[in-house]
Amino acid sequence: MGFLVRLQDIDRRVLYLLLAVAVSFPFLFPAPVPDPAILPQTQSFFRTVEAVSADPVRRDKLVILSCNFSSSTSAESLTQTETVMRHLMKNKLKFAIFSFNDPQGRELGQLIANRLQDEYGYQYGRDYVNWGFRPPAAAVNTVKAMVRNIPEAIGTDANGTRLVEIPVMRNIRGANDLAAIIEITGSNSLPVWLQYLQRTGAGAEPIPTLYCPTAVMAPEAFPLLKSGQLQGMLTGLKGAIEYEALLNVRGFATRASASLSYSHFLILALIVLGNLGTFAARAQARRGGAR
Amino acid sequence: MFRPVTGPTLWLYILGALAASGVIFFVLQAIPSRLRKPLVALITFVAGLYYATEFFWPVGADGANFLTPWIDPLAQMTQVLQAFALGLGVYSLASVHLRAVARQRSGWGFSVVLFAGLFAIALTGFLREYRPNRFNENVFNFFFVGGLQSLDATMFSIIAFYIVSAAYRAFRVRSIEATILLTSAFVVMLGQVALGQALTNNIPNQQFAANFRVENIANWILTRVNSPALLAVDFGLGIGGLATALRLWLSLERGSYFDKEL
Amino acid sequence: MEHATWPARIVLALFSIIIIGAVLSAQRGRKLFIRRIPGLTAIDEAVGRATEMGRPMLLSVGLGSIDIITLQALAILSSIVQTAARYGNRVLLPVADSAILPVAEDAVREAYTAGGRPDAFHPEDVMFLSDRQFAYAAGVAGLINREQVASMFLFGTFYAEALIMAENGNRVGAIQVAGTPSTTQIPFFIAACDYVIIGDEFYAATAYLTKQPTLLGSLVGQDIVKGILIACIVLGALLLTFGSPVLYNFFQDRDLPLLGYLRQAIEAGGS
Numbered sequence: 001m002g003f004l005v006r007l008q009d010i011d012r013r014v015l016y017l018l019l020a021v022a023v024s025f026p027f028l029f030p031a032p033v034p035d036p037a038i039l040p041q042t043q044s045f046f047r048t049v050e051a052v053s054a055d056p057v058r059r060d061k062l063v064i065l066s067c068n069f070s071s072s073t074s075a076e077s078l079t080q081t082e083t084v085m086r087h088l089m090k091n092k093l094k095f096a097i098f099s100f101n102d103p104q105g106r107e108l109g110q111l112i113a114n115r116l117q118d119e120y121g122y123q124y125g126r127d128y129v130n131w132g133f134r135p136p137a138a139a140v141n142t143v144k145a146m147v148r149n150i151p152e153a154i155g156t157d158a159n160g161t162r163l164v165e166i167p168v169m170r171n172i173r174g175a176n177d178l179a180a181i182i183e184i185t186g187s188n189s190l191p192v193w194l195q196y197l198q199r200t201g202a203g204a205e206p207i208p209t210l211y212c213p214t215a216v217m218a219p220e221a222f223p224l225l226k227s228g229q230l231q232g233m234l235t236g237l238k239g240a241i242e243y244e245a246l247l248n249v250r251g252f253a254t255r256a257s258a259s260l261s262y263s264h265f266l267i268l269a270l271i272v273l274g275n276l277g278t279f280a281a282r283a284q285a286r287r288g289g290a291r
Numbered sequence: 292m293f294r295p296v297t298g299p300t301l302w303l304y305i306l307g308a309l310a311a312s313g314v315i316f317f318v319l320q321a322i323p324s325r326l327r328k329p330l331v332a333l334i335t336f337v338a339g340l341y342y343a344t345e346f347f348w349p350v351g352a353d354g355a356n357f358l359t360p361w362i363d364p365l366a367q368m369t370q371v372l373q374a375f376a377l378g379l380g381v382y383s384l385a386s387v388h389l390r391a392v393a394r395q396r397s398g399w400g401f402s403v404v405l406f407a408g409l410f411a412i413a414l415t416g417f418l419r420e421y422r423p424n425r426f427n428e429n430v431f432n433f434f435f436v437g438g439l440q441s442l443d444a445t446m447f448s449i450i451a452f453y454i455v456s457a458a459y460r461a462f463r464v465r466s467i468e469a470t471i472l473l474t475s476a477f478v479v480m481l482g483q484v485a486l487g488q489a490l491t492n493n494i495p496n497q498q499f500a501a502n503f504r505v506e507n508i509a510n511w512i513l514t515r516v517n518s519p520a521l522l523a524v525d526f527g528l529g530i531g532g533l534a535t536a537l538r539l540w541l542s543l544e545r546g547s548y549f550d551k552e553l
Numbered sequence: 554m555e556h557a558t559w560p561a562r563i564v565l566a567l568f569s570i571i572i573i574g575a576v577l578s579a580q581r582g583r584k585l586f587i588r589r590i591p592g593l594t595a596i597d598e599a600v601g602r603a604t605e606m607g608r609p610m611l612l613s614v615g616l617g618s619i620d621i622i623t624l625q626a627l628a629i630l631s632s633i634v635q636t637a638a639r640y641g642n643r644v645l646l647p648v649a650d651s652a653i654l655p656v657a658e659d660a661v662r663e664a665y666t667a668g669g670r671p672d673a674f675h676p677e678d679v680m681f682l683s684d685r686q687f688a689y690a691a692g693v694a695g696l697i698n699r700e701q702v703a704s705m706f707l708f709g710t711f712y713a714e715a716l717i718m719a720e721n722g723n724r725v726g727a728i729q730v731a732g733t734p735s736t737t738q739i740p741f742f743i744a745a746c747d748y749v750i751i752g753d754e755f756y757a758a759t760a761y762l763t764k765q766p767t768l769l770g771s772l773v774g775q776d777i778v779k780g781i782l783i784a785c786i787v788l789g790a791l792l793l794t795f796g797s798p799v800l801y802n803f804f805q806d807r808d809l810p811l812l813g814y815l816r817q818a819i820e821a822g823g824s
Contacts, residue, residue: 010459012456012724015452015455015456015459016452016455018455019451019452019455020452023451033485033486034485034486034489034492035485036484036485036488037485037488037496037504037506039506039510070440070443071440071441071443071444072443072444072446072447072687072713073447074444075448104440137366141363187712216713216737217737218513219513219517219518219521219736219737220521220737222513222514222517223518223521223522226514226518238483238484241485257484257485258486260483260484260485261484261485261486261487263455264480264481264483264484264486264487265484265486265487266455267454267455267458267459267480268477268480268481270455270458270459271458271459271462271473271476271477274459274460274462274463275462275463275464275473278463278464278465279464345556346556346557347556347557347562347566348556350556354556356556372652373618373651373652376650376651376652376654376655377651377684378651379651379652379654379655379681380650380651380654380681380684381681383651383654383680383681384680384681384682386677387677387680390677398699439685442687442688442691443685443686443687443688446687446690446691446717447687447713449717450713450716450717453716453717453720453745454716454741454744456720457716457719457720457723457741457744457745458744460723460744460745461743461744461745462744521736523752524736524739524751524752524753525736526779526782527752527775527779528734528736528752528753528755528756530568530753530778530779530782531734531752531753531755531756531757531775532622532734532756533565533568533572533778534572534756534771534772534774534775535624535625535756535771536621537569537572537576537771538576538767538768539621539624541573543576543767543771544628544767544768
């Protein structure tokens with residue numbers, strides 16, 4: 001009984017150690033994990049990219065890959081970037097890396113592009129471009145100016161080359177030349193796209209907007225999926241795992257799946273143990289009271 | 292609306308701005324204290340009125356009204372004011388830590404580290420910007436990428452450990468509400484990971500049976516229970532924000548800014 | 554949407570009139586009642602605990618700049634400091650935005666004066682730490698552990714640093730009261746803090762703590778507005794279910810006969 005009672009108050013250092021083991025163990029000793037179930041929002045994300053690729057008009061337009069995150073959320077955001085960029089490259093879509101929330105975003109986006117470009121035969125300037133970073137205070141004005149003239153609003157790419165001189169930007173003028181907006185973020189940067197760009201194209205339909213938030217932020221976005229403002233969403237690392245399954249590739253997300261599963265099961269086990277301890281303590285107190 | 296100027300005109304503008312600021316400063320100092328509160332209230336009202344009118348006034352085909360061109364210059368002015376505030380922040384930080392070093396309070400060594408870090412990253416940042424070469428780039432990267440970014444990522448990852456200890460403590464069967472919270476958290480966590488989803492993999496993911504798969508129950512909780520609750524909270528917050536904004540705009544509120552209702 | 558749509562113009566104007574009307578009515582002496590909010594009742598307990606233990610209290614307004622949320626948070630914290638000042642407690646208020654620093658310092662100084670202990674105010678206890686999220690969180694965590702704070706009050710805009718601060722508070726055994734409009738952080742506060750005020754209770758807090766007629770009147774106005782919104786939601790759902798999208802179209806800014814007429818009339822008058 002004494003042992004059970006002690007379970008209600010396990011030293012937090014023990015908890016931390018257990019988590020460190022649960023997270024790192026699957027990376028050191030890979031173990032098979034079942035394929036994840038694909039949620040509707042992930043499926044619609046995938047279908048939207050496929051629909052853009054299948055549309056003869058849209059597929060020549062440009063996808064904005066907005067990397068609004070820093071290294072702190074890289075476990076989720078960088079993994080999402082990798083899996084989404086894979087899909088864009090696989091389908092030969094042109095894209096622009098952009099960041100207006102954290103200067104690290106443009107570098108982290110480029111890091112993934114450098115890693116994948118040879119695998120898919122992509123070339124900087126010809127197939128994709130990095131627009132670089134614009135300060136948060138200028139984000140709204142930049143995005144508003146992009147509606148009519150992207151090369152003028154952005155000016156130069158991350159290397160200082162004028163956008164008009166970059167081949168992939170040929171025929172790209174304003175909002176009408178955008179195929180989709182993909183926002184990968186660890187902060188509240190999505191509204192800028194929804195408010196100032198999404199509905200500015202010539203057609204009645206909004207520019208397809210896809211969202212990759214961290215898992216913590218996802219619940220806030222569910223109403224936007226329902227209202228049709230978002231066409232798909234990848235929820236944190238879990239979303240990336242599902243997307244890799246859809247793409248049939250085995251990247252970092254799939255490797256991290258076991259780690260995510262074990263850490264969740266550890267928390268569940270600890271909650272059960274904590275409650276067992278509480279019950280045992282109550283039972284002991286009742287017996288003590290009866291005596 | 293405003294075009295950048297260069298050369299002597301720029302200096303003229305700077306001197307003019309300094310002179311105007313000086314005049315405003317002395318006028319404000321000369322105002323009797325009983326008039327200061329109404330003046331603050333008036334400035335707050337006029338400033339708020341501009342933004343409210345700009346937002347509500349009908350716009351033309353270009354999406355702008357007669358007040359819209361002033362938005363950007365005003366935003367820039369606000370940024371300049373905030374840049375001055377940064378100086379206040381650095382002053383506050385420096386005064387606390389200089390005092391700690393001067394009086395050799397316990398842990399004063401950390402204050403020295405703070406100053407070393409502050410100067411190192413500022414200096415290497417300037418050198419990288421104005422004397423660009425490979426060495427300066429590498430030194431800056433050592434501090435920024437190797438130091439700051441890694442420390443940022445470390446602090447963020449610590450949250451995972453804190454979530455474990457907070458969840459372990461919080462999810463206890465204490466009351467009906469706590470039990471509902473615990474049960475829903477349990478299901479959502481199982482539904483989030485492949486290993487948890489595998490528990491109900493044998494149930495067909497079609498028609499009525501699909502409702503019993505753990506990932507579908509978890510998604511239902513998130514999208515049909517949690518999400519409307521969040522929206523309801525947001526409604527309340529929006530209205531509360533509107534009411535607070537109105538009270539501040541019209542200076543109806545008594546708080547740290549006014550010691551009695553105006 | 555950078556400018557108001559027609560429904561926004563109508564609805565916001567109506568709501569503003571209702572709230573201002575309720576405030577003015579309360580200022581004329583109408584008696585109003587506010588229900589008990591457990592999280593705010595705990596403030597006295599938390600202040601008392603700091604007094605008993607002779608250890609400082611830590612207050613934070615989070616990462617927000619000068620905006621409505623942070624100003625409201627400062628107003629709540631001013632009330633708490635006023636209570637603390639009566640007992641001569643030491644209050645630490647680290648800030649993350651340098652623009653907030655002079656406002657916060659002024660608010661705390663005035664609260665100490667209002668609490669009758671201007672001498673107990675130490676300007677260096679209101680300090681700027683860093684405007685980088687995790688540097689601020691690390692600074693606050695260090696402060697909590699070094700000073701072994703007895704109670705903590707976290708009101709304002711919080712992001713991922715919320716749990717870092719609250720868990721460190723828990724580690725040193727501080728009583729913690731938190732309230733934030735950042736809905737993603739509410740679950741973390743609930744898990745780690747003793748009392749959490751949720752949603753618009755954040756905006757009701759000053760009314761509850763000060764019982765000022767203006768603030769109570771504003772709360773009544775907010776409740777009326779909320780009632781109207783709930784009625785619109787229920788009515789809109791019913792109308793849409795039975796085939797009439799009139800209310801739905803109104804909020805979607807789609808052309809309605811009456812609204813179209815009003816729009817034309819105003820635009821004709823304006824030109």
